[in-house]
Amino acid sequence: MSEFLQQLLNGLSLGAIYALIALGYTMVYGVLRFINFAHGDVFMLGAFAGYFLAPKVAQVFPPGSIAGALVVLVTVMAICAGIGASIEYLAYRPLRRRPKLTVLITAIGVSLFIEFTCQHRLVFGASPRTFPELLANKTLHLGGLTLNTNQLVVIALTALLLGGLSFVVQRTKVGTAMRAVAFNEQAAALMGVNINRIITFTFALGSALAGAGGILFAMTYTKIEPLMGVQTGLKAFVAAVVGGIGNLPGAALGGLVLGVVETLAGGVQGLSNYRDGIAFAALILILLFRPAGLLGRAQIEKV
Amino acid sequence: MSLLEVRDLHVNYGAINVLHGISLRVAPKEVVTLIGGNGAGKTTTLRTLSGLVRARSGTVVFDGKPIDSLPPHEIVRLGLGHVPEGRMVFANLTVHENLQMGAYLQRDRAAIARELEYVFTLFPRLKERHRQIAGTLSGGEQQMLAIGRALMGQPRFLMLDEPSLGIAPLLVKTIFAKISEINRERGITVLLVEQNANLALEVAHRGYVLETGRITLEDASPALRANPQVRSAYLGG
Numbered sequence: 370m371s372e373f374l375q376q377l378l379n380g381l382s383l384g385a386i387y388a389l390i391a392l393g394y395t396m397v398y399g400v401l402r403f404i405n406f407a408h409g410d411v412f413m414l415g416a417f418a419g420y421f422l423a424p425k426v427a428q429v430f431p432p433g434s435i436a437g438a439l440v441v442l443v444t445v446m447a448i449c450a451g452i453g454a455s456i457e458y459l460a461y462r463p464l465r466r467r468p469k470l471t472v473l474i475t476a477i478g479v480s481l482f483i484e485f486t487c488q489h490r491l492v493f494g495a496s497p498r499t500f501p502e503l504l505a506n507k508t509l510h511l512g513g514l515t516l517n518t519n520q521l522v523v524i525a526l527t528a529l530l531l532g533g534l535s536f537v538v539q540r541t542k543v544g545t546a547m548r549a550v551a552f553n554e555q556a557a558a559l560m561g562v563n564i565n566r567i568i569t570f571t572f573a574l575g576s577a578l579a580g581a582g583g584i585l586f587a588m589t590y591t592k593i594e595p596l597m598g599v600q601t602g603l604k605a606f607v608a609a610v611v612g613g614i615g616n617l618p619g620a621a622l623g624g625l626v627l628g629v630v631e632t633l634a635g636g637v638q639g640l641s642n643y644r645d646g647i648a649f650a651a652l653i654l655i656l657l658f659r660p661a662g663l664l665g666r667a668q669i670e671k672v
Numbered sequence: 673m674s675l676l677e678v679r680d681l682h683v684n685y686g687a688i689n690v691l692h693g694i695s696l697r698v699a700p701k702e703v704v705t706l707i708g709g710n711g712a713g714k715t716t717t718l719r720t721l722s723g724l725v726r727a728r729s730g731t732v733v734f735d736g737k738p739i740d741s742l743p744p745h746e747i748v749r750l751g752l753g754h755v756p757e758g759r760m761v762f763a764n765l766t767v768h769e770n771l772q773m774g775a776y777l778q779r780d781r782a783a784i785a786r787e788l789e790y791v792f793t794l795f796p797r798l799k800e801r802h803r804q805i806a807g808t809l810s811g812g813e814q815q816m817l818a819i820g821r822a823l824m825g826q827p828r829f830l831m832l833d834e835p836s837l838g839i840a841p842l843l844v845k846t847i848f849a850k851i852s853e854i855n856r857e858r859g860i861t862v863l864l865v866e867q868n869a870n871l872a873l874e875v876a877h878r879g880y881v882l883e884t885g886r887i888t889l890e891d892a893s894p895a896l897r898a899n900p901q902v903r904s905a906y907l908g909g
């Protein structure tokens with residue numbers, strides 16, 4: 370039992386990171402109807418930004434302090450927001466009126482470009498690096514459970530970010546405009562919405578969350594390398610699809626489900642090598658029964 | 673001096689020419705209708721005026737300012753509202769949020785609240801349903817919402833594309849009465865596109881007849897209604 374709870378907790382903290390990344394895929398899909406395959410690489414860049422930033426911040430704030438960790442997190446989120454918005458501006462905007470397939474292939478190109486540029490020895494190099502300890506990680510024993518404080522930080526921070534995102538999307542003017550653009554871009558333009566600005570904002574917001582995901586991932590797993598966004602990004606994308614692509618709560622839910630299923634499968638004796646296979650099989654099953662995803666509607670009606 | 677002046681507008685979709693040089697003008701406080709059969713190019717005309725479609729050539733001057741190369745959101749800012757064909761309400765937003773979107777460019781909170789009150793007195797049904805998701809409104813209610821939403825932008829010039837489409841006759845009468853009211857009480861200039869020429873010519877001061885991308889007739893409403901060609905083609909004999 371406690372073994373199960375333990376794995377559940379591990380799964381949730383992994384799923385929280387998937388959720389943070391999945392939101393970016395689903396938001397961009399919502400407004401532009403295409404998959405930004407470079408999104409996983411923004412996650413990676415977030416981790417590296419944190420890697421280079423942490424020692425500088427540690428000169429000002431005591432190492433391992435909450436204030437220092439927050440400064441790193443917020444700065445990295447801002448940097449990633451800028452990166453995401455720039456990718457859109459440079460790579461996707463010129464193709465706005467082109468077929469979606471063109472943009473999709475461009476996204477794959479951008480992704481490969483970032484990955485292989487970063488692997489160059491003059492950039493990050495291909496070998497893994499050890500992420501500095503941002504927060505003093507303590508191990509707690511609670512009943513039969515072993516938790517480390519980092520896991521709790523991951524879960525709490527993700528909850529906070531999801532709450533913030535939900536507020537922005539549901540309660541603010543720019544969030545309402547995002548939903549309007551996602552539903553009908555032309556009608557939104559007739560309200561006076563500058564579509565390009567909303568698209569920039571959407572990329573920035575999603576990328577900031579991916580940056581936060583990068584930091585949390587690096588804090589938890591400590592090894593970072595330029596290709597770390599490939600598999601994690603793919604999984605987050607699948608999580609977004611499982612949740613119902615274009616649906617924000619769906620992306621969060623899909624991420625958590627994927628993290629938990631994957632971790633539980635990995636915890637079973639003799640199955641741990643198949644954890645990804647089992648996780649993906651479970652997701653395929655979900656999609657068989659709910660083709661539009663857990664929270665997706667079959668097809669949003671467009672008048 | 674006209675509020676809107678369109679000169680020799682040519683519009684094409686790829687290889688298909690849809691508007692072959694149309695010209696029209698609308699004076700301040702006027703209600704003008706553009707009537708014509710299916711595929712004549714009425715919707716294309718309005719979409720070009722609000723910047724959703726680019727003209728190949730020709731000019732559109734609004735309040736003395738050329739607007740034919742401006743993006744839609746800047747055209748809206750100048751006071752040109754557009755209730756599009758098929759209503760295009762944001763079905764995923766509530767009625768209230770739709771109206772808020774209409775006021776997207778407005779900064780003055782008091783003015784927004786006033787405008788909201790006005791829309792609610794115009795269409796009390798919207799007030800009753802302001803927490804409802806717009807996609808679940810009936811067709812007629814969605815039309816009211818689309819008009820209300822455009823009014824929230826406090827336009828000086830309002831274009832309506834077939835507000836009678838798919839709506840029961842009784843409600844159509846109400847909606848047309850409201851359009852007149854908006855024009856009289858608010859002094860908003862109206863350009864009304866309609867297939868229901870009878871009704872359109874009742875509320876409009878003047879009208880243009882558009883046939884396959886060309887303006888073929890232009891006159892005061894009573895004259896158009898008396899015109900034998902118009903009678904046989906658009907007024908059912």
Ligand SMILES: Nc1ncnc2c1ncn2[C@@H]1O[C@H](COP(=O)(O)OP(=O)(O)OP(=O)(O)O)[C@@H](O)[C@H]1O
Binds near residue numbers: 685
């Ligand atoms: N996006 C488009 N691509 C290609 N052709 C188009 C497009 N939109 C409209 N058309 C064509 O342009 C012509 C004029 O269309 P438009 O919608 O302006 O007509 P309309 O007068 O509004 O007709 P209706 O009364 O049926 O709404 C039609 O022949 C139509 O098929």
Ligand SMILES: [Mg+2]
Binds near residue numbers: 714715716757833834
């Ligand atoms: Mg039309």
